[in-house]
Amino acid sequence: MKTPNRKKTLKRLLAYVRPYAGYTVFGVLSLLGLALITLYLPLLLGQGLIDDVLMKINENGMKTLNTLALTAVVLYVVKGLFSYAQHYCLAYLGHSVVRDIRNDLLSRVLYLPLGYHQSARKGEIISKVTNDINNLQTAVGQGLGEFINQVVTGVGIIVIIFVLDYRLATAACLVLPLIAFLVWVLSRRLRFLARQVQAKLADISAGLQEVLSGIRVVKAYRAEKKELENLQGENQRSFAINMKSTRIMAGVLPLIEVISVIGLLIVVWFGSKEVIAGRITAGTLVSFITYLGMTSGPITSLSRIISLFQQAFASAERVFELMDEPEEVSSEEAKAELVVREGRIEFQNLSFSYAEEEVLHNISFTIEPGEVVALVGPSGSGKTTIANLLMRFYNPDSGRILIDGADIAAVTLSSLRSQIGLVPQETFLFAGTVFDSIAYGRKEATRQEVETAAKRANAHEFIMQLPNGYDTLIGEEGASLSGGQRQRVAIARAILKDPKILILDEATSALDAESEKAVQDGFELLKEGRTALVIAHRLSTIKNADRILVLKDGCIVESGTHDELMALGGIYYSLYAAGDAAEA
Ligand SMILES: Nc1ncnc2c1ncn2[C@@H]1O[C@H](COP(=O)(O)OP(=O)(O)OP(=O)(O)O)[C@@H](O)[C@H]1O
Numbered sequence: 268m269k270t271p272n273r274k275k276t277l278k279r280l281l282a283y284v285r286p287y288a289g290y291t292v293f294g295v296l297s298l299l300g301l302a303l304i305t306l307y308l309p310l311l312l313g314q315g316l317i318d319d320v321l322m323k324i325n326e327n328g329m330k331t332l333n334t335l336a337l338t339a340v341v342l343y344v345v346k347g348l349f350s351y352a353q354h355y356c357l358a359y360l361g362h363s364v365v366r367d368i369r370n371d372l373l374s375r376v377l378y379l380p381l382g383y384h385q386s387a388r389k390g391e392i393i394s395k396v397t398n399d400i401n402n403l404q405t406a407v408g409q410g411l412g413e414f415i416n417q418v419v420t421g422v423g424i425i426v427i428i429f430v431l432d433y434r435l436a437t438a439a440c441l442v443l444p445l446i447a448f449l450v451w452v453l454s455r456r457l458r459f460l461a462r463q464v465q466a467k468l469a470d471i472s473a474g475l476q477e478v479l480s481g482i483r484v485v486k487a488y489r490a491e492k493k494e495l496e497n498l499q500g501e502n503q504r505s506f507a508i509n510m511k512s513t514r515i516m517a518g519v520l521p522l523i524e525v526i527s528v529i530g531l532l533i534v535v536w537f538g539s540k541e542v543i544a545g546r547i548t549a550g551t552l553v554s555f556i557t558y559l560g561m562t563s564g565p566i567t568s569l570s571r572i573i574s575l576f577q578q579a580f581a582s583a584e585r586v587f588e589l590m591d592e593p594e595e596v597s598s599e600e601a602k603a604e605l606v607v608r609e610g611r612i613e614f615q616n617l618s619f620s621y622a623e624e625e626v627l628h629n630i631s632f633t634i635e636p637g638e639v640v641a642l643v644g645p646s647g648s649g650k651t652t653i654a655n656l657l658m659r660f661y662n663p664d665s666g667r668i669l670i671d672g673a674d675i676a677a678v679t680l681s682s683l684r685s686q687i688g689l690v691p692q693e694t695f696l697f698a699g700t701v702f703d704s705i706a707y708g709r710k711e712a713t714r715q716e717v718e719t720a721a722k723r724a725n726a727h728e729f730i731m732q733l734p735n736g737y738d739t740l741i742g743e744e745g746a747s748l749s750g751g752q753r754q755r756v757a758i759a760r761a762i763l764k765d766p767k768i769l770i771l772d773e774a775t776s777a778l779d780a781e782s783e784k785a786v787q788d789g790f791e792l793l794k795e796g797r798t799a800l801v802i803a804h805r806l807s808t809i810k811n812a813d814r815i816l817v818l819k820d821g822c823i824v825e826s827g828t829h830d831e832l833m834a835l836g837g838i839y840y841s842l843y844a845a846g847d848a849a850e851a
Pocket residue numbers: 385621622626644645646647648649650651652653692775
């Protein structure tokens with residue numbers, strides 16, 4: 268695990284505080300007022316009540332007593348106001364900072380390239396957006412105010428006790444360096460553990476997310492027990508790390524207390540001797556001891572807050588790591604808008620690799636406006652990859668893709684993607700109604716438009732048979748629909764978008780005959796007047812194409828019409844023969 272630069276992390280956090288400087292300053296000033304009043308109260312008790320009223324009983328006593336009582340009431344009211352103001356302002360600061368960081372993180376995550384998402388664990392991202400940001404919330408919202416309050420109180424106490432009696436104060440302060448050293452050593456250890464705790468939490472949520480997505484496979488293989496053991500194992504490791512830091516935290520407080528009490532006893536013994544000798548008043552000693560008693564507040568809270576800060580730091584580092592992932596579009600990208608008039612697609616000498624191994628090798632082909640081209644080839648030959656590159660989900664290693672003469676690397680992603688309709692190989696539907704699923708790309712679509720699109724995709728009939736028609740709720744990933752139904756909904760979605768260019772990545776899974784025909788018919792309608800690239804697995808689709816490209820091991824090896832390629836007797840011929848046998 269690399270240790271990021273602490274100063275840099277702090278600087279980035281402070282940048283989020285800056286917009287709320289007004290709230291911060293007002294909150295901190297209120298805190299100062301609060302701390303000063305708290306600091307003044309023991310003086311009122313010791314020197315005011317004991318020395319001026321109780322120890323010298325005279326005719327002014329009652330008057331002084333009344334003044335003291337009135338002062339105390341006023342101080343408490345003012346203290347209450349300060350307390351309210353500092354709570355409000357600092358909570359406002361904390362919640363705002365957390366909202367802003369979370370917003371930044373969310374917008375970063377959605378714009379990360381597809382390549383990132385395909386290798387990242389979703390649960391880990393979710394954990395950063397929730398758990399880690401919650402830690403920041405606690406630190407900024409509660410920890411910061413408490414920290415300032417305790418530091419001011421602590422420093423104030425030290426100043427006051429030195430003014431009251433520097434010799435007693437020196438004796439009391441002898442134990443301070445020892446405590447400071449302890450806190451410093453332990454807090455480093457706590458920060459390390461905090462990072463591990465957060466990483467474990469993310470592992471658990473990523474693991475659970477994966478198991479739930481694949482629950483069908485888990486159940487089919489009776490793997491519940493194995494998966495459960497994995498998750499519970501992670502949970503147990505998180506428990507162990509938590510207990511490790513608990514052992515440190517639990518040990519710190521008593522240790523500090525014992526050290527402090529020893530300091531206090533020295534002061535009580537030495538101070539009483541001074542009072543007996545008449546060198547200081549009884550009131551001064553009472554004030555002094557009250558102040559020393561007050562130091563336990565700052566000492567214990569500071570060690571708690573420091574551990575809170577350590578957790579927040581660990582979390583901030585994890586959040587910033589994700590924020591620093593490079594965005595989808597490189598900064599040198601031109602801002603031109605793509606205008607598709609005809610819809611000519613050209614691949615020029617294009618090579619591409621996902622990782623080290625090259626998947627597409629120096630591919631060139633052209634699809635003329637309005638042409639329907641079928642792309643066929645064995646599984647893994649790179650068909651979906653070609654669609655991915657056309658959508659610019661990935662950037663090619665070399666070569667380029669032109670649409671109506673414009674390099675797609677030189678236009679904005681939104682102008683490119685808004686003009687291409689993609690029906691992916693694996694259809695994904697969001698949880699919601701059928702209507703929402705079809706209207707996904709065009710939120711403002713009317714009921715009429717959605718129904719027309721569904722009819723053209725041959726989806727209307729089955730949708731009307733659902734319990735609530737278009738208002739039927741479908742589960743996550745469209746779980747309550749069959750594969751064929753899902754793809755028809757996806758086609759309706761693409762029809763509604765009305766794109767100039769269409770990519771259909773046919774589902775490889777076997778559709779029933781009716782669904783397959785429906786998909787084909789729907790597609791026939793859809794491709795009218797558009798340029799279409801059909802990644803085909805079925806004979807009917809291939810036959811309807813104007814031209815067929817045969818892809819093998821990342822190279823285009825054959826090209827022509829069905830009849831031409833059959834006459835050639837090459838790869839297409841053997842693929843077709845195998846497909847024919849399968850369909851028969
Ligand atoms: N996200 C990815 N990261 C790394 N390698 C990938 C990724 N996606 C695909 N590949 C690899 O690239 C090659 C081409 O994959 P592609 O999905 O384009 O095949 P395909 O022709 O669409 O196959 P199918 O007919 O099974 O859908 C395969 O060897 C595959 O293992």
